[in-house]
Amino acid sequence: MPINYYIFLAVTLFCIGVTGVLTRRNAIIIFMCIELMLNAVNLLLVAFSKMHYQEMVKLNPTAGIDGQLFVFFIMVVAAAEVSVGLAIIVMMYRNTHSVDVNFLNRLKH
Amino acid sequence: MIHLVWLVPVLPLAGFLILGLGRNNLSKALTGLMGSGVILASFVISLLIFLEVKQEGFVPVTVSLSEFINAGKLQIPFAFQVDQLSTLFLLIITGVGFLIHVYSTSYMHEEEAPHFARYFAYLNLFVFSMLLLVLGANYVIMFIGWEGVGLCSYLLIGFWFKNLEYGNAAKKAFIMNRIGDLGFLIAVFWMINQFGSVTFGEVFAKAQGTPIAVLTGITLLLFVGATGKSAQIPLYTWLPDAMAGPTPVSALIHAATMVTAGIYMIARSNILYTLSPVTQTVVALTGLATAILAASIALKQNDIKKVLAYSTVSQLGYMFIGLGVGAYTGAVFHVMTHAFFKALLFLGAGSVIHAMGGEQDIRKMGGLKAYMPVTRWTFLLACLAIAGIPPFSGFFSKDEILSAAYAKNPVYYAIGVAGALMTAFYMFRLYATTFLGDFRGTAHQKDHLHESPSAITIPLIVLAALSVTGGLIGMPEVFVKNGHLLEHFLEPVFAASYKIQQAEPAPASKELTLMAISVGVALLGALYAWSRFRKKPDLAEATGFGKVLANKWYVDEIYNAIIVKPLDALASFFNSFFEKNVIDGLVNGVGRAVRYGSRQIRLMQSGQVGGYVLLMVIGMVVLFLVQIFFKK
Amino acid sequence: MGITQILFWSLSVLALFSAIMVVVSRNPVHSVLWLIMVFFAISGHYILLNAQFLAIVNLIVYAGAIMVLFLFVIMLMNLNADTEPQKNKWLKIAGVISGGALLLVFVAALKNVDAKAHVAQVARGDIGLIHNLGIALFHDYVVPFEISSVLFLSAMVGAVVIGKKE
Numbered sequence: 001m002p003i004n005y006y007i008f009l010a011v012t013l014f015c016i017g018v019t020g021v022l023t024r025r026n027a028i029i030i031f032m033c034i035e036l037m038l039n040a041v042n043l044l045l046v047a048f049s050k051m052h053y054q055e056m057v058k059l060n061p062t063a064g065i066d067g068q069l070f071v072f073f074i075m076v077v078a079a080a081e082v083s084v085g086l087a088i089i090v091m092m093y094r095n096t097h098s099v100d101v102n103f104l105n106r107l108k109h
Numbered sequence: 110m111i112h113l114v115w116l117v118p119v120l121p122l123a124g125f126l127i128l129g130l131g132r133n134n135l136s137k138a139l140t141g142l143m144g145s146g147v148i149l150a151s152f153v154i155s156l157l158i159f160l161e162v163k164q165e166g167f168v169p170v171t172v173s174l175s176e177f178i179n180a181g182k183l184q185i186p187f188a189f190q191v192d193q194l195s196t197l198f199l200l201i202i203t204g205v206g207f208l209i210h211v212y213s214t215s216y217m218h219e220e221e222a223p224h225f226a227r228y229f230a231y232l233n234l235f236v237f238s239m240l241l242l243v244l245g246a247n248y249v250i251m252f253i254g255w256e257g258v259g260l261c262s263y264l265l266i267g268f269w270f271k272n273l274e275y276g277n278a279a280k281k282a283f284i285m286n287r288i289g290d291l292g293f294l295i296a297v298f299w300m301i302n303q304f305g306s307v308t309f310g311e312v313f314a315k316a317q318g319t320p321i322a323v324l325t326g327i328t329l330l331l332f333v334g335a336t337g338k339s340a341q342i343p344l345y346t347w348l349p350d351a352m353a354g355p356t357p358v359s360a361l362i363h364a365a366t367m368v369t370a371g372i373y374m375i376a377r378s379n380i381l382y383t384l385s386p387v388t389q390t391v392v393a394l395t396g397l398a399t400a401i402l403a404a405s406i407a408l409k410q411n412d413i414k415k416v417l418a419y420s421t422v423s424q425l426g427y428m429f430i431g432l433g434v435g436a437y438t439g440a441v442f443h444v445m446t447h448a449f450f451k452a453l454l455f456l457g458a459g460s461v462i463h464a465m466g467g468e469q470d471i472r473k474m475g476g477l478k479a480y481m482p483v484t485r486w487t488f489l490l491a492c493l494a495i496a497g498i499p500p501f502s503g504f505f506s507k508d509e510i511l512s513a514a515y516a517k518n519p520v521y522y523a524i525g526v527a528g529a530l531m532t533a534f535y536m537f538r539l540y541a542t543t544f545l546g547d548f549r550g551t552a553h554q555k556d557h558l559h560e561s562p563s564a565i566t567i568p569l570i571v572l573a574a575l576s577v578t579g580g581l582i583g584m585p586e587v588f589v590k591n592g593h594l595l596e597h598f599l600e601p602v603f604a605a606s607y608k609i610q611q612a613e614p615a616p617a618s619k620e621l622t623l624m625a626i627s628v629g630v631a632l633l634g635a636l637y638a639w640s641r642f643r644k645k646p647d648l649a650e651a652t653g654f655g656k657v658l659a660n661k662w663y664v665d666e667i668y669n670a671i672i673v674k675p676l677d678a679l680a681s682f683f684n685s686f687f688e689k690n691v692i693d694g695l696v697n698g699v700g701r702a703v704r705y706g707s708r709q710i711r712l713m714q715s716g717q718v719g720g721y722v723l724l725m726v727i728g729m730v731v732l733f734l735v736q737i738f739f740k741k
Numbered sequence: 742m743g744i745t746q747i748l749f750w751s752l753s754v755l756a757l758f759s760a761i762m763v764v765v766s767r768n769p770v771h772s773v774l775w776l777i778m779v780f781f782a783i784s785g786h787y788i789l790l791n792a793q794f795l796a797i798v799n800l801i802v803y804a805g806a807i808m809v810l811f812l813f814v815i816m817l818m819n820l821n822a823d824t825e826p827q828k829n830k831w832l833k834i835a836g837v838i839s840g841g842a843l844l845l846v847f848v849a850a851l852k853n854v855d856a857k858a859h860v861a862q863v864a865r866g867d868i869g870l871i872h873n874l875g876i877a878l879f880h881d882y883v884v885p886f887e888i889s890s891v892l893f894l895s896a897m898v899g900a901v902v903i904g905k906k907e
Contacts, residue, residue, distance in 0.1 A: 022836030
């Protein structure tokens with residue numbers, strides 16, 4: 001497939017994620033939108049990895065494999081991030097009985 | 110020895126720093142010793158340099174100490190120039206300066222130790238600035254010294270700063286000097302523009318092929334600077350007011366330093382002036398007008414120091430006549446002799462004031478010859494010298510200027526002789542009123558009368574000896590063949606100018622006639638004053654024309670009306686209208702705008718996470734837009 | 742249009758539609774379920790690109806573990822009903838507009854990029870296979886791999902510390 005299809009698909013997914021972060025107030029959904037953005041990036045990385053592989057395979061049989069490994073590490077980090085982030089949300093819920101991010105504006109005082 | 114020339118100004122500077130910083134911890138004796146000692150050391154070094162310079166075949170030396178300003182093609186090194194002219198001035202400044210320092214140790218003895226040290230620190234700084242002015246090898250270094258003496262005169266005139274009037278006199282001196290300094294500064298910039306250099310040698314070499322109009326402009330601006338420092342019309346009024354300072358300071362300003370700066374500068378730039386005849390005429394006319402005006406004012410002054418101050422202004426006028434008619438040697442010669450007898454007069458006046466317990470009005474003196482013999486005799490010698498009676502020093506130098514003036518234009522000569530008549534008259538009026546007749550002060554003052562201590566009288570005697578004999582180094586050709594040692598000594602400095610002028614020496618008979626006329630006139634004035642005031646001093650309030658003279662032609666009042674008052678009005682207009690409405694409005698408006706703006710922008714920091722993210726995304730969009738549409 | 746194209750387009754449409762539903766659905770549980778759909782669609786893309794390992798990991802880690810964690814938290818907090826209060830309407834519109842503007846500038850920036858000539862290899866190529874990835878991971882990337890394990894450990898400790906009651 002032409003690479004720009006993937007690019008536009010990933011960009012669109014990313015912007016949907018951004019819009020979600022901007023419009024929703026529920027901390028968990030904002031969190032999920034961030035995961036969506038991460039996945040958009042992952043998709044693009046894999047697409048580029050395969051593009052690179054196709055163009056360079058004659059010189060290097062494992063060309064582009066780094067891109068896929070990066071995706072792997074992003075998943076690792078994302079998993080760690082989610083575990084901590086959800087813990088924070090639970091903590092926040094315990095204190096405010098809400099997951100509305102607008103209640104966090106007490107930080108400004 | 111010449112390469113140690115930097116020591117000459119550095120020693121007074123060191124004295125200034127030590128005395129200035131340690132003024133609270135030094136005893137008076139140590140202060141006096143150190144303050145005078147550094148000047149003496151400078152004098153000794155100057156003397157050694159002089160002996161070296163005096164030898165046949167001496168070539169002027171430029172001692173480069175360091176780089177100062179290096180900007181593109183413009184190179185202004187921190188360099189000293191040692192030649193005949195600067196060496197002569199070194200001797201005058203350090204020599205007379207040293208005597209004044211010695212004199213001050215006694216004169217200022219009643220001051221408290223910190224003020225005593227402050228006084229000597231200023232005095233040393235003054236000498237340092239003057240030496241820098243004289244030694245500088247380019248106009249910028251000269252300007253540093255030029256500004257330095259202006260500052261020091263301000264500090265010393267306002268030495269007793271608790272008296273408001275003295276403070277005002279100091280400010281007046283400073284501001285008047287600043288007006289002149291501006292002219293000097295513009296001239297320096299013009300020179301940089303025109304010649305690409307301010308080093309004397311390069312400027313003088315390039316001046317030969319420069320259009321006359323440019324040279325006239327530069328020299329006129331330099332002359333404006335000289336009128337400020339050397340107290341010429343129209344900037345002379347600060348000098349009489351400078352009497353507010355302690356008397357030795359007046360002596361230092363009037364004799365050895367400060368006022369000779371303008372003469373030195375023009376003598377140094379003589380080639381520029383010789384090449385622009387228009388400026389020379391302006392200089393000569395200004396000198397003439399000043400000489401006459403100041404002398405006429407001096408006729409009616411009753412303050413002993415004011416008489417001397419106007420006499421200084423008048424004598425400076427003679428020096429400018431000399432410069433204007435191209436008699437550079439004569440002008441420098443007169444600077445030298447004037448330094449001797451004017452320092453003597455001021456120190457003698459200081460001695461009198463000291464004895465009278467601070468009284469300066471000559472109407473309340475009289476008959477002091479019985480009480481102060483040393484002061485009286487030295488003062489008399491100085492009066493004879495300044496009046497131009499042969500064979501005292503003033504005769505030779507003044508005569509040289511007058512005969513050069515005659516060669517240029519007999520009218521100059523006639524006016525100069527009229528000034529000499531007045532000079533002789535007011536000096537002997539001063540002498541007769543002060544020292545002859547009966548004592549007119551209070552009984553308390555009479556008990557107190559005494560001859561001054563030796564720290565005062567010794568400088569007087571030394572200066573008297575110099576005043577009497579100082580003229581002998583410049584004997585006119587008609588008396589002694591090749592007798593003019595000074596002219597011979599200074600010849601290399603003025604050679605280029607004299608080559609252009611090619612003045613023919615006047616016939617001996619004519620010169621003798623001129624001399625006889627001026628001496629006769631001076632004697633006439635002196636004898637008339639002597640006979641008139643010996644018994645019956647001029648005590649009455651001046652009336653009629655005398656009142657105009659006593660009020661100094663109302664020049665201060667005129668300046669006040671045409672310059673100070675309108676400026677005041679303008680300033681108060683700006684203060685009441687412009688300041689309140691425009692400046693304040695602007696300042697407050699800026700403050701108000703910032704406050705309003707920050708109140709609005711503060712709303713953006715709402716604590717709402719959504720809002721922050723929104724702004725972040727908007728920022729990203731803007732950055733991308735910039736990247737897309739405005740790259741390259 | 743071959744089978745690859747059909748698959749690509751249907752998966753893309755599924756991913757975009759599900760992503761929009763994640764954002765717009767009012768019930769958080771529904772959002773989570775739509776997000777799982779997105780992950781499935783993306784995993785489908787991975788398979789299409791012959792990156793089987795990542796496809797499976799994506800499913801296991803994201804759709805399986807992470808989303809279950811989300812769901813678990815939502816259930817725990819009893820947020821399955823629509824409890825979200827109405828947000829400022831203008832802020833919402835501004836959010837949509839700026840998100841759209843971001844998309845617009847991305848597209849504008851990328852539209853002229855000379856990328857049409859490049860093609861991502863589909864359905865072939867063996868770098869995405871577990872054999873090759875494993876060799877690369879345990880040869881060239883062994884240190885980052887070990888460090889990521891430390892990261893996990895610290896994340897775990899952090900989650901426990903934050904989550905426990907005072």
